[in-house]
Amino acid sequence: HGTVETAVKAIKFGAYDFIEKPFKSDRLINLVTRSIEAALLRRENEELKLRVGSQSELIGTSNAVNHVRQIIEKVAPANSRVLISGPSGSGKEVAAQMLHNLSRRADGPFVVVNCATMEPDRMEEELFGTETPTDGSDAPRKVGTFEQAHNGTLFLDEVGDMPSETQGKIVRVLQEQIFTRVGGTTKVEVDVRVVASSTYDLADEIKEGRFREDLYYRLCVVPIEIPSLRDRREDIPLLAVHFMTKTGETTGQAVRQIGDDAIAALQSYDWSGGNVRELRNVIERMLIMAPEESGAPIGTESLPEEIMSGGSTERDSNHGAEVIGLPLREARKIFERDYLLAQVTRF
Numbered sequence: 001h002g003t004v005e006t007a008v009k010a011i012k013f014g015a016y017d018f019i020e021k022p023f024k025s026d027r028l029i030n031l032v033t034r035s036i037e038a039a040l041l042r043r044e045n046e047e048l049k050l051r052v053g054s055q056s057e058l059i060g061t062s063n064a065v066n067h068v069r070q071i072i073e074k075v076a077p078a079n080s081r082v083l084i085s086g087p088s089g090s091g092k093e094v095a096a097q098m099l100h101n102l103s104r105r106a107d108g109p110f111v112v113v114n115c116a117t118m119e120p121d122r123m124e125e126e127l128f129g130t131e132t133p134t135d136g137s138d139a140p141r142k143v144g145t146f147e148q149a150h151n152g153t154l155f156l157d158e159v160g161d162m163p164s165e166t167q168g169k170i171v172r173v174l175q176e177q178i179f180t181r182v183g184g185t186t187k188v189e190v191d192v193r194v195v196a197s198s199t200y201d202l203a204d205e206i207k208e209g210r211f212r213e214d215l216y217y218r219l220c221v222v223p224i225e226i227p228s229l230r231d232r233r234e235d236i237p238l239l240a241v242h243f244m245t246k247t248g249e250t251t252g253q254a255v256r257q258i259g260d261d262a263i264a265a266l267q268s269y270d271w272s273g274g275n276v277r278e279l280r281n282v283i284e285r286m287l288i289m290a291p292e293e294s295g296a297p298i299g300t301e302s303l304p305e306e307i308m309s310g311g312s313t314e315r316d317s318n319h320g321a322e323v324i325g326l327p328l329r330e331a332r333k334i335f336e337r338d339y340l341l342a343q344v345t346r347f
Contacts (some may be wrong), residue, residue, distance in 0.1 A: 056098055058091060058094055064232045081194050083198040084226060088199045088277075092157070093155065093157060094198065097155075105193060108151040109150075109153075111148045111154050113155065115161045116161040129141065130181055130184075142181075145179065149190070150190045152193070153192070153193045155196075155198075156194060156219075158198060159198050160199070178190075203216075235308030237263050240279070243279065243283040253287055256297065264297055
């Protein structure tokens with residue numbers, strides 16, 4: 001013989017939901033199913049955090065990173081929408097996570113939607129949810145990511161890949177914070193801060209007719225540009241140590257020191273994609289492939305060939321063949337020039 005007070009107390013103590021008598025079996029089964037799914041998701045989330053660790057801080061002390069950090073700290077407490085741009089893998093999601101953690105919504109959810117990997121015909125269902133299944137089945141109502149992010153932050157990753165039809169609906173939602181679920185008529189009101197990111201130059205996308213200008217100006221209230229790795233080479237030693245520690249935690253291997261020669265090679269590499277994620281992959285490969293001398297620093301022998309060749313293996317092999325046929329004095333001049341160019345690039 002439950003009462004409202006009993007139900008409220010149960011929820012406060014951690015109950016997923018409550019059912020009033022008399023109840024229908026279908027509703028009971030749906031509630032139990034959803035509660036089991038929620039429990040599994042929580043457990044998986046905790047395990048992933050333990051294994052990988054959630055990076056929510058930009059690593060580095062370069063002027064470029066310090067500038068980005070200052071902008072984030074200034075804009076985070078506001079409720080303004082932010083558009084983060086930069087090369088793929090440069091840390092746009094990390095910046096978005098920082099914005100959320102430093103905001104007044106830090107206790108709310110941080111929901112990520114990858115617009116590049118989502119199927120275009122399911123985009124609206126993912127964003128707004130479904131009132132009744134579109135395939136005619138008896139599946140329960142689906143909550144979209146906008147509702148999931150209520151009182152928190154919704155991160156639209158690679159927003160330039162969003163279908164044009166969805167772009168028009170997003171414009172209205174950003175303005176009114178009200179939408180209807182797919183297949184429904186009920187108005188749903190939410191309080192969500194939207195942070196978007198793009199690898200593309202959205203101004204060019206607008207000119208080509210692939211992105212709505214009104215959506216761009218609503219998303220880009222405060223723009224933040226994440227620098228490429230080539231523009232912050234002085235941060236590579238700190239990033240390398242950070243990724244080495246994270247890789248050791250993930251793989252269970254002992255963390256190794258990286259030799260000065262390997263650090264110099266990493267700083268001299270072109271990193272044409274501006275990709276911090278690529279650096280992480282290189283560090284992970286170094287730890288796995290390094291010789292078993294656990295006390296010795298990992299040197300250049302564990303680096304991939306493309307790093308050692310500066311990204312142009314064929315050019316360097318031809319260059320080496322030319323040098324072999326030259327007198328020592330001429331060959332030394334070529335080596336000294338290449339060495340100085342590498343150091344200029346590194347610093």
